[in-house]
Amino acid sequence: MYLVIYAVVEVENGDNQRWFLGLLKDDLHRHNTQHWTFILDKQNGLTNAIESLFENSEHRTCVRHLYNNFSLSHKDLTLKNCLRDVVRATTVSQWLEHMQRMLDLDPAAYGWLEGKPASHWSKSHFRKWNQCDMLLNNLCESFNSTIVTAREKPTLTMLEDIRVYLIRRIVGRRESCDRWIAAIGPRILKILEKNGIACSHVIAFVVSRGLNMMEFVDDIYKKVAYMRTYTPSISPITGPSAWPTPCLNPLNPPVYTKRAGKPKKNRRKEPNEVASSMRS
Incomplete structure (x- = not known):
């Protein structure tokens, strides 16, 4: 992973995500994003922002999130293994073979998966000119876990x-x-x-x-x-003592809105993740 850009926002919503992605596109001076690949989770705001700003880019669905949705109604271990083979298939013929196996196992599971564009989640349908076959956004999860302690500190x-x-x-x-x-x-x-x-x-x-x-x-x-x-x-940069002092009013922090409940540090786990961690 090579971190390109990050920002501090009060809340993760569609407006802030669109603002952030707009800065990314402008800073990299890329108007043709045909060779860009975005791996998304279940955030509709993020999906809409990418579709409007990066029209020609490749969109993928994180397979972990795909399986979490799949397992809500299809919990069989055999289906899980079959789904793994489908997403890892590197040719269309392999993909068809594994999809047929899923149809034989469970027509309802086949119908659920067949309704999702294969270009979003199977290697067999990824764009050939993009040298990236990643199926998960674990790199982002890894970075988020690295900065958990830092996020508790002042900005x-x-x-x-x-x-x-x-x-x-x-x-x-x-x-x-x-x-x-x-x-x-x-x-x-x-x-x-x-x-x-x-x-x-x-x-x-x-x-x-x-x-x-x-x-x-x-x-x-x-x-x-x-x-x-x-x-x-x-x-390296100099410390606050060496920063220039402009003849302007001091910059005050934004109004803080306290949210209900205890602040969350860790990512919310899906039901199947909780069950697997309890068994281990």
């Missing part, structure tokens, strides 16, 4: 904690990449060695011709691209 202190975290992360990633012994990262290399990237017949043909499989790996997975991403660094 300036919170932002400083996040900035320092990002500085250390960028440096750590750069140093890790510098230790790579191959032209591609260890995770991609491991997948390649297990014949997970290309068909085994393709790999056998390439090797029989005396070619190097590394040449057929996309450039975005190679060390050069990784180092190009993590070479820039976040520069």
